[in-house]
Structures are given as structure tokens and as C-alpha cells.
Amino acid sequence: MGKIKDYLKNDIRMEEGLVACIQCGTCTAICPAAEFYNYDPRKIANIVQSQDEDQIEQLLRSDTIWYCGECMSCVTRCPRSNAPGMLIQVLRAASQDLGYFTDSEKGRQQLALKRTVGTWIVEHGYCIYPRKLSYENHPEAGLIWKWEQEHLDEVHERLGSNFDGEGPGVLRKIPQESLDELQRIFDITGATERFRKIEEDSARKAREMGLSDEEYFHKVYTENSGKHGRDPQ
Amino acid sequence: MKLAGKKRIWADYQKEIPQDNYFYVRSCIRQNFFPASEVTFLRILRQELGKDIYEHIHHTTCSGIGYHSDVIPLETTMTVVARQFALMTEAGYENYACSCITSFGLYSEILETWKHFPEVLEKVRRDLKAATGREFEVPKHLAHASDIIYKMRHEIASRARYKLVNRYTGQPLRVVEHIGCHYSKMFPSKGVGGAEYPYVLAGMVEAWGGEVVDYPERRHCCGFGFRQYLVQANRGYSVANTQKKFESMAPFKPDMIITNCPGCPYFLDRWQYVIAEMEGKTYGENGFGIPVFTYEEVAGLVLGYDPWDLGLQVHQTAVEPILDKMGVAYNPEKKYLGKDGQNLGHPETPAYSKVY
Numbered sequence: 001m002g003k004i005k006d007y008l009k010n011d012i013r014m015e016e017g018l019v020a021c022i023q024c025g026t027c028t029a030i031c032p033a034a035e036f037y038n039y040d041p042r043k044i045a046n047i048v049q050s051q052d053e054d055q056i057e058q059l060l061r062s063d064t065i066w067y068c069g070e071c072m073s074c075v076t077r078c079p080r081s082n083a084p085g086m087l088i089q090v091l092r093a094a095s096q097d098l099g100y101f102t103d104s105e106k107g108r109q110q111l112a113l114k115r116t117v118g119t120w121i122v123e124h125g126y127c128i129y130p131r132k133l134s135y136e137n138h139p140e141a142g143l144i145w146k147w148e149q150e151h152l153d154e155v156h157e158r159l160g161s162n163f164d165g166e167g168p169g170v171l172r173k174i175p176q177e178s179l180d181e182l183q184r185i186f187d188i189t190g191a192t193e194r195f196r197k198i199e200e201d202s203a204r205k206a207r208e209m210g211l212s213d214e215e216y217f218h219k220v221y222t223e224n225s226g227k228h229g230r231d232p233q
Numbered sequence: 234m235k236l237a238g239k240k241r242i243w244a245d246y247q248k249e250i251p252q253d254n255y256f257y258v259r260s261c262i263r264q265n266f267f268p269a270s271e272v273t274f275l276r277i278l279r280q281e282l283g284k285d286i287y288e289h290i291h292h293t294t295c296s297g298i299g300y301h302s303d304v305i306p307l308e309t310t311m312t313v314v315a316r317q318f319a320l321m322t323e324a325g326y327e328n329y330a331c332s333c334i335t336s337f338g339l340y341s342e343i344l345e346t347w348k349h350f351p352e353v354l355e356k357v358r359r360d361l362k363a364a365t366g367r368e369f370e371v372p373k374h375l376a377h378a379s380d381i382i383y384k385m386r387h388e389i390a391s392r393a394r395y396k397l398v399n400r401y402t403g404q405p406l407r408v409v410e411h412i413g414c415h416y417s418k419m420f421p422s423k424g425v426g427g428a429e430y431p432y433v434l435a436g437m438v439e440a441w442g443g444e445v446v447d448y449p450e451r452r453h454c455c456g457f458g459f460r461q462y463l464v465q466a467n468r469g470y471s472v473a474n475t476q477k478k479f480e481s482m483a484p485f486k487p488d489m490i491i492t493n494c495p496g497c498p499y500f501l502d503r504w505q506y507v508i509a510e511m512e513g514k515t516y517g518e519n520g521f522g523i524p525v526f527t528y529e530e531v532a533g534l535v536l537g538y539d540p541w542d543l544g545l546q547v548h549q550t551a552v553e554p555i556l557d558k559m560g561v562a563y564n565p566e567k568k569y570l571g572k573d574g575q576n577l578g579h580p581e582t583p584a585y586s587k588v589y
């Protein structure tokens with residue numbers, strides 16, 4: 001058995017996510033990603049079901065697996081109770097752990113996700129931490145967000161938060177011993193290793209592309225080649 | 234299908250929601266964007282209804298946004314969740330109440346996985362013990378915070394100061410409800426009304442005097458898509474999906490939107506602003522957007538809480554059209570003041586989105 005098949009076989013989500021797909025296309029019909037991107041969850045199910053190592057490897061190196069929004073709308077509707085969105089999660093894990101993700105524009109974005117949400121979780125105990133959400137990176141958060149950023153402590157105080165404070169409450173400071181526990185969980189259960197792998201493979205790719213760390217991050221976070229739409233753009 | 238028939242089907246999808254004694258865990262997104270909603274939730278439960286709801290200072294993110302951005306492996310997320318359950322167990326609680334739909338979907342998924350794969354549960358127990366020395370029981374009941382407000386909706390109605398009624402016409406306000414995909418699309422039996430007839434918000438709207446608007450894309454995703462929003466290059470996906478919903482609901486002329494999820498109110502509120510600024514297009518009356526609320530904000534309005542205590546000043550899409558229609562008393566001059574009345578200036582005015 002090939003290394004990809006071995007990898008996939010060991011993920012329990014494969015068992016829950018794919019049993020005897022009948023290629024009806026119901027998942028594709030309901031899928032918001034299929035409407036926006038050149039993406040078809042039915043085909044994903046087909047390729048995974050085929051167990052063709054080469055085809056699966058191609059998928060892991062492609063933009064395709066990164067188009068799904070993990071909304072799981074497909075789960076409700078699949079007549080076989082399959083979960084293409086869950087298959088995607090397994091394929092994305094494989095693409096990162098086996099080192100294929102830097103081959104595609106959308107896959108390379110994992111560095112941005114690791115350095116934002118991933119890092120905030122271990123540093124602050126929150127997936128999103130307001131002092132890190134600049135208006136410059138989030139103009140869509142609106143002029144109200146710009147105002148909030150300028151008065152972050154006062155706005156939270158007004159709204160009853162306990163921002164960075166001791167004790168319970170909204171956005172309280174997560175005690176250091178809890179952050180230490182999170183870190184140990186990350187070390188024991190694979191997240192630290194995945195973070196390391198994302199950094200290492202991204203650094204290699206940045207060198208290949210002749211970019212500094214900062215340039216590479218900026219590129220993966222902001223650049224869209226425009227080649228992903230349902231209709232060729 | 235006849236309406237009576239539909240109502241009967243809804244009745245089949247009721248889930249058991251405990252009356253009291255909850256262990257409460259917060260939502261990362263809501264704490265950032267709608268902090269007062271969680272404050273209001275606890276105010277309603279503790280002060281209004283006299284319930285016991287406990288918050289442990291050591292609880293953290295469930296790591297769900299990281300999990301669905303695929304940077305956190307399933308094993309890690311399961312162990313982080315197990316740690317939250319351990320805190321619940323240590324505090325002597327069995328009813329777990331979470332403020333976030335992403336968490337709620339994740340907890341549902343993990344509890345199902347543990348049921349089907351007991352060896353996975355055993356491994357998580359070993360990992361948690363090794364990492365933290367903690368042990369845990371799985372919760373007896375898992376409730377989303379909106380399930381609890383739904384359960385208390387008639388008690389809230391009995392204390393109502395305002396109703397979801399247009400005071401100028403006497404007609405019920407027309408309300409779009411947005412459930413959030415992970416509430417019941419994955420595990421329909423875990424949500425009130427299942428995936429087919431989600432009733433958790435519709436039940437609140439009806440109990441408080443409003444009328445639920447049905448429209449073609451009612452169940453369409455808000456467009457969050459995790460990495461499709463979190464990475465700047467992908468945000469077209471997010472706004473396109475939200476736009477699809479607005480185009481679909483606009484002909485039905487909703488007065489307001491009530492949401493379940495942490496991300497949905499943010500996206501439905503902010504993408505309206507972006508669409509207005511980019512295309513000059515607005516979806517509400519008189520050039521305004523359609524005001525978007527969390528369920529706690531709506532409950533708070535019904536109970537007569539001050540809109541600025543509810544945090545309605547940190548919405549980008551103006552909320553005043555609804556306050557006026559409901560007849561809610563508010564002081565525009567206090568909108569942007571700090572806790573002690575200090576002047577925090579005024580947000581800039583957008584070019585196209587109308588604000589008060």
C-alpha cells in the first residue's frame with residue numbers, strides 16, 4: 001500500500017466520511033464552494049473512492065482541496081450519509097503532513113492560517129484576539145471596527161467585557177497555567193509538529209521562490225492569481 | 234404542505250434542554266465582535282431568570298476555528314475539548330452550554346466519534362491525563378446558548394417591554410432567521426427542529442411577536458468558510474455567498490435579521506457594508522441596510538434593555554430603523570460614549586452605507 005493510502009486509512013474521519021458514494025452529485029448541487037470555485041465535491045469523493053495513489057497525490061498538490069468552506073451543507077443532503085467536507089479535512093491534513101501543500105497557491109496559505117489563528121490559540125487561548133486584528137488587514141470589518149481599534153479598552157469596558165483582566169468574563173486574560181496546558185496538549189497530540197512542518201516547508205518554498213519570509217507571508221496572505229473561479233477568469 | 238402539518242413535523246424535532254445548572258463556555262468570535270451579547274446572555278439567565286450558570290476562568294478556545302482552518306489536527310482539538318469537559322466535571326456540572334455554533338458542531342461531532350470509536354475516547358483520556366493530569370466525564374446534556382434562550386422564550390415574552398411589532402402599522406416585524414451551518418446540518422438531531430425545520434430562532438421570533446420570513450436561500454451558508462474569510466486573498470468567496478443570501482431575501486422585504494452563529498451576524502452585518510461601498514447597493518428601506526442581530530440582542534431589546542448596553546453601537550449596519558419601528562427608547566447622544574460617559578469620538582461615516 002502507498003504512503004498516502006496508509007495515511008488516509010489511519011484517519012477515523014475516512015470511515016465516517018465516505019461509504020459507497022453513488023456519484024449522484026447531490027453534494028455538488030448544494031455546495032457553496034462549487035458555485036464559486038472550479039470545485040466539485042462529487043469528484044473528490046470519486047477520486048478518494050478510486051484509491052488511485054497517483055490521482056490522490058495530484059489532488060493533494062492541487063488548489064482543489066483548499067476550495068471547500070467546511071460548511072458541511074453536503075452532509076445533510078448526501079443520500080449515503082457521506083461527508084465530502086470531512087474528506088476534505090482528511091486530504092488537507094495529508095497534504096500538510098506529507099508536504100504537498102506548498103505546491104499550490106491555496107495550499108501555501110496554510111502558513112498564514114498557522115501564523116494567525118494557530119498562533120493566537122497558543123499565545124492567547126483565543127482563536128481570534130482583537131489586538132491582532134488590525135483595520136488594515138480587515139478593512140471589511142468596517143469603520144466601526146476602525147473606531148473600536150482606536151478605543152479598544154474603553155469600548156470593551158463600556159460593553160461589560162473583562163478585557164485582559166483577571167477572573168471570568170469576556171476576553172479575560174487566560175491564566176498562564178491554562179496556556180501551558182494547551183501547549184502541552186499541542187505537543188503531545190500533533191499540533192506542534194504540524195506547525196513545525198508548515199513553517200519548515202514554507203521556508204523551503206520561500207527560498208525556492210526567492211522571497212524573504214516577510215515577502216512570502218504577504219504573498220500567501222494577499223495574492224489571488226484569479227485562476228480559481230468556476231468560469232475561467 | 235399545510236402549515237399545520239409543518240408545525241407537527243417541527244414538534245418531532247424537539248431536543249431535551251435542561252432547565253438549570255449550566256457550565257458556560259464562551260465564543261472567541263463573539264467576544265471579539267459582539268462582546269455584549271454574552272454579557273446579556275448571562276444577565277438574562279442570572280438576573281432575569283435566576284438560573285445557575287457557571288463560568289470557569291481556566292476555559293479556553295475549543296480550537297474549532299483552527300481545526301476548521303486545518304492547522305490543528307483532530308487529535309489536538311479532541312483533547313482541548315476534553316480539557317473543557319474536565320473543567321466542567323471538576324466544577325460539578327453535567328450540562329454544558331456553549332456560546333458558539335462552531336464549538337457546538339465540534340462538540341457534537343466529537344461526542345458522536347467517541348460513541349462510535351471508544352478506543353479514540355480512551356486515547357484522548359490518556360493524552361489529556363499526560364498533558365494536564367486532568368480527567369473528565371462527557372456532558373449529560375449539550376446545549377447551544379440559543380437553545381436555552383429558546384427554552385426560556387415564553388418567560389422572556391411574559392416580561393416583554395417591547396414586541397417584535399411595527400408600532401406604526403401594528404403588524405409583526407418581518408424577520409429573517411439565520412441558523413448557522415454547524416448548528417444542525419451535520420447532526421440534525423442535536424438542534425431544535427433538526428436540519429429541515431430548524432426552529433430555535435423561529436420559535437423566539439414567534440414568541441416575541443414577529444413573523445418569520447421564508448425565502449429561497451434561507452439555509453444557504455453566510456459565507457464564512459473559515460480559510461475563505463480568514464485569508465485576505467479568499468474573501469471574495471465569503472462576500473459572494475452573503476450577497477447571494479441578500480439578493481434572495483431582499484424581495485421579501487425583511488425588517489431585520491436574527492442570527493444564531495458567532496460568524497453569521499458579523500458577515501451579514503459587515504458584508505452589507507462592503508457591498509454598499511463597492512457597488513452602491515443596499516438591501517433595507519430608504520437606503521439603509523437590513524439590521525442584523527444576535528438572539529441575545531433581540532431578547533435584550535424585547536426585555537427593554539438599553540440598546541447601548543446590548544452593544545448595538547458596534548454594528549456597522551445601522552440598527553436604529555428597528556429601534557424606531559419597535560418604539561425602543563434610546564439616546565443617540567450616548568451611543569459612542571465610554572463607561573463613565575467619556576467621549577470616544579465618532580466612527581467615520583461610510584460613503585454609501587447610511588448610518589444615523
Ligand code: SF4
Pocket residue numbers: 020021022023024025026027028041042045077078079080081082083084
Ligand atoms: S452526495 Fe454523497 S453519494 Fe452523492 S456524489 Fe456526493 S458524496 Fe457521493
Ligand code: SF4
Pocket residue numbers: 027030031032033034041067068069070071072073074075084085086088
Ligand atoms: S463542506 Fe465543503 S464540500 Fe461540503 S458543501 Fe460545504 S463547501 Fe461544499
